[in-house]
Amino acid sequence: MAVKEEQQFKELLAKGTSLGKVDQDLMRETIKTQDLWINMGPQHPSTHGVLRLILSLQGERIVDTEVVIGYLHRGTEKLAEARTYHQIIPLTDRLDYLASPNMNFGYVLAVEKLMGIEVPERAEYIRVLMAELGRISSHLLWLATHALDIGAMTVFLYCFREREMILDLFEMATGGRLTTTYYRIGGVAYDLPEGFLDKVEEFCEIFPSRVKDYDDLLYANRIWLSRTVNIAKIDAETAIALGLSGPSLRGSGVNWDLRRNQPYSVYDKLDFEVAVFDGCDVYARYLVRRKEMLESCKIVKQCVEYLKKTEGPVMAKVPKVIKPPAGEVYMATEAPKGELGYYIVSDGSTKPYRLKIRTPSFANLMSLPEMCKGHLVADVIAAIGSIDIVLGEVDR
Amino acid sequence: MVAKVLMKDLLIGLRRTFYYFFTKPITVQYPKEKLQPFPRFRGFIRLVKDEEDKFKCIACMQCARVCPAQCISLKGEGKGKERHPVEFNIDFSRCIFCGFCVEVCPVNALEFTSFYEGAQYDLDWLKFDIDKLTQDYKKWERTFKK
Numbered sequence: 001m002a003v004k005e006e007q008q009f010k011e012l013l014a015k016g017t018s019l020g021k022v023d024q025d026l027m028r029e030t031i032k033t034q035d036l037w038i039n040m041g042p043q044h045p046s047t048h049g050v051l052r053l054i055l056s057l058q059g060e061r062i063v064d065t066e067v068v069i070g071y072l073h074r075g076t077e078k079l080a081e082a083r084t085y086h087q088i089i090p091l092t093d094r095l096d097y098l099a100s101p102n103m104n105f106g107y108v109l110a111v112e113k114l115m116g117i118e119v120p121e122r123a124e125y126i127r128v129l130m131a132e133l134g135r136i137s138s139h140l141l142w143l144a145t146h147a148l149d150i151g152a153m154t155v156f157l158y159c160f161r162e163r164e165m166i167l168d169l170f171e172m173a174t175g176g177r178l179t180t181t182y183y184r185i186g187g188v189a190y191d192l193p194e195g196f197l198d199k200v201e202e203f204c205e206i207f208p209s210r211v212k213d214y215d216d217l218l219y220a221n222r223i224w225l226s227r228t229v230n231i232a233k234i235d236a237e238t239a240i241a242l243g244l245s246g247p248s249l250r251g252s253g254v255n256w257d258l259r260r261n262q263p264y265s266v267y268d269k270l271d272f273e274v275a276v277f278d279g280c281d282v283y284a285r286y287l288v289r290r291k292e293m294l295e296s297c298k299i300v301k302q303c304v305e306y307l308k309k310t311e312g313p314v315m316a317k318v319p320k321v322i323k324p325p326a327g328e329v330y331m332a333t334e335a336p337k338g339e340l341g342y343y344i345v346s347d348g349s350t351k352p353y354r355l356k357i358r359t360p361s362f363a364n365l366m367s368l369p370e371m372c373k374g375h376l377v378a379d380v381i382a383a384i385g386s387i388d389i390v391l392g393e394v395d396r
Numbered sequence: 397m398v399a400k401v402l403m404k405d406l407l408i409g410l411r412r413t414f415y416y417f418f419t420k421p422i423t424v425q426y427p428k429e430k431l432q433p434f435p436r437f438r439g440f441i442r443l444v445k446d447e448e449d450k451f452k453c454i455a456c457m458q459c460a461r462v463c464p465a466q467c468i469s470l471k472g473e474g475k476g477k478e479r480h481p482v483e484f485n486i487d488f489s490r491c492i493f494c495g496f497c498v499e500v501c502p503v504n505a506l507e508f509t510s511f512y513e514g515a516q517y518d519l520d521w522l523k524f525d526i527d528k529l530t531q532d533y534k535k536w537e538r539t540f541k542k
Binding site for chain 2: 086087090091093168173176179181189213
């Protein structure tokens with residue numbers, strides 16, 4: 001593009017009669033093209049938080065993107081070293097505040113793996129139920145804001161209506177709407193309240209018809225298609241090399257889901273499909289998340305079925321002071337945004353020696369420069385939206 | 397091709413919005429209307445007194461120890477059954493409403509209220525001492541005169 005422009009400019013210069021010979025030579029020496037640097041964020045509404053991008057442009061096309069992070073750094077990993085194992089649970093809530101059950105889930109599983117605790121089956125099913133509701137709510141918020149960024153305002157309002165239903169369910173069962181702090185090492189804090197499962201069932205029945213609402217507005221909409229199809233392409237090989245995970249990876253046609261490939265909790269007993277689409281573009285990632293919402297809804301239904309039939313304890317026998325043996329453990333779970341891993345090094349005391357959190361958004365964000373190359377500035381917004389980042393998780 | 401010319405894809409979307417045009421809004425007009433939180437809702441924390449107007453709290457310090465935000469500080473007096481708090485401070489500007497203190501309390505001396513309107517102009521207002529912690533929080537709820 002830029003080369004072509006330069007050539008045209010040269011041709012014009014050669015033709016030019018109004019300029020004298022000397023002036024023409026002078027212009028050839030002094031005029032040259034140069035990349036334009038543009039700062040996007042950290043307070044840009046469509047960067048989903050406080051993400052700063054330094055775009056270098058040639059005309060309207062993007063040559064390079066530099067991602068600047070750290071504006072929401074709270075030092076979670078360092079804080080965790082000064083907290084007991086139990087006190088870290090609320091900290092993990094605040095990593096990905098849009099799906100806090102999933103964040104708790106990974107952490108408690110890691111500590112349980114380290115201590116070798118067997119969790120009652122009922123507690124496991126409650127955990128999976130909450131995690132899948134969290135996944136739906138996270139994907140709903142993603143669809144809402146992503147569509148809003150691209151220009152479809154109506155979807156935003158519809159999605160938030162359903163998200164509100166899930167937040168109400170969270171409030172009913174856990175007491176918190178956003179930071180639920182429901183999971184405990186060895187189970188969950190308390191059993192589900194009366195009438196909760198009926199409400200979940202009600203939601204599961206309504207939800208697929210609501211997904212149809214979003215489909216009506218987006219699925220075949222020509223504006224949506226022209227903004228998403230063939231935008232921000234990333235092929236499977238590059239995606240794996242860059243460490244992409246979760247729906248962003250499955251949008252590139254890689255069939256990898258930790259819930260099925262490395263089953264944890266009771267996922268191996270549940271029947272669900274892994275959503276994989278091989279469009280490699282923003283639209284494929286939309287399709288993956290759209291299908292995942294419906295699949296999660298299926299999992300929730302199965303959990304409700306199990307929980308209605310059984311009763312029992314929701315907490316394993318855990319010592320009051322949690323003191324895992326010295327050693328280290330890594331536990332990876334499938335969070336809504338991708339692979340969430342907790343790496344704990346224990347020195348045998350009540351506090352972890354080191355807690356490393358492998359957050360999905362952080363790794364996914366590094367694929368942004370690759371995705372944006374050669375696209376227009378407006379497509380950067382679609383690309384950021386399509387990898388679904390939460391800055392609380394990126395900066396930790 | 398025909399579908400494209402007739403703008404079928406856009407019309408499907410418009411039909412959906414047209415349908416919602418005639419449904420009732422689901423918006424709750426806060427602060428004119430308010431939703432009642434669920435019983436488990438984790439709002440501001442209260443100190444409970446028993447029927448004889450005595451503190452249930454036995455000043456065992458477990459809540460202060462378990463708090464991840466370290467916002468509880470208290471002092472106890474007396475021994476055995478006589479033990480009661482003389483100072484009890486919760487700094488709600490630091491509280492993260494995780495509910496560990498309520499969960500850990502062996503005598504259920506702390507409870508959650510449904511009060512959540514903690515946005516204040518004065519930071520000191522949020523630093524609750526022992527008198528403020530036993531008051532009825534209902535009186536601080538915002539009301540909006542129509």
